Amino acid sequence: MKEExxxxxxxxxxxFPNIKAIVDKLDENILDSFIDDALNQAEDDGFTEKNIVMGATYLTAHFCHVASNENSNIQEQTAAVLTVKYFDRGGSDDYLIEYLRLKRALKTNTSSIRFL
Known part of the structure; x- marks a missing residue:
C-alpha cells in the first residue's frame, strides 16, 4: 500500500510545473526519503488513507522546493541607486501553505478535505 x-x-x-524540473534533478533516493518523511508527517498530523496522498504530495513538494535552494521567496525592489532583496512570507512557499490549509481542514471538517 505504501508503495502505491x-x-x-x-x-x-x-x-506541478514549477516542481517537475526540481524533481527531475533530484536523486531517486533523496526523493524517496522526502516522500517517506512527508507520508510519516501527514499521518502524524491526522491525514488518513482517504486523503494522505493529497497532503503528503504538497509536503513533498515543499521539501523538494527547499532542497532545490530556489529563491522564489526572495522579493526584489530596485530604485535608481538602490536594490533591496528580502524574504517574503517568512521563507514559506505555496506548497507548505496548501499543506497547512489541508491540515487545518482536518480539524474543522473531519468528513472530507478538498483542494480549492
Whole structure:
C-alpha cells in the first residue's frame, strides 16, 4: 500500500510545473526519503488513507522546493541607486501553505478535505 502511495505522489509531483524540473534533478533516493518523511508527517498530523496522498504530495513538494535552494521567496525592489532583496512570507512557499490549509481542514471538517 505504501508503495502505491509513493507512486501516486511521484505522479502528482510531475503535474506541478514549477516542481517537475526540481524533481527531475533530484536523486531517486533523496526523493524517496522526502516522500517517506512527508507520508510519516501527514499521518502524524491526522491525514488518513482517504486523503494522505493529497497532503503528503504538497509536503513533498515543499521539501523538494527547499532542497532545490530556489529563491522564489526572495522579493526584489530596485530604485535608481538602490536594490533591496528580502524574504517574503517568512521563507514559506505555496506548497507548505496548501499543506497547512489541508491540515487545518482536518480539524474543522473531519468528513472530507478538498483542494480549492
Amino acid at each position: 502511495m509513493k507512486t501516486s505522489i511521484k505522479t502528482r509531483l510531475n503535474l
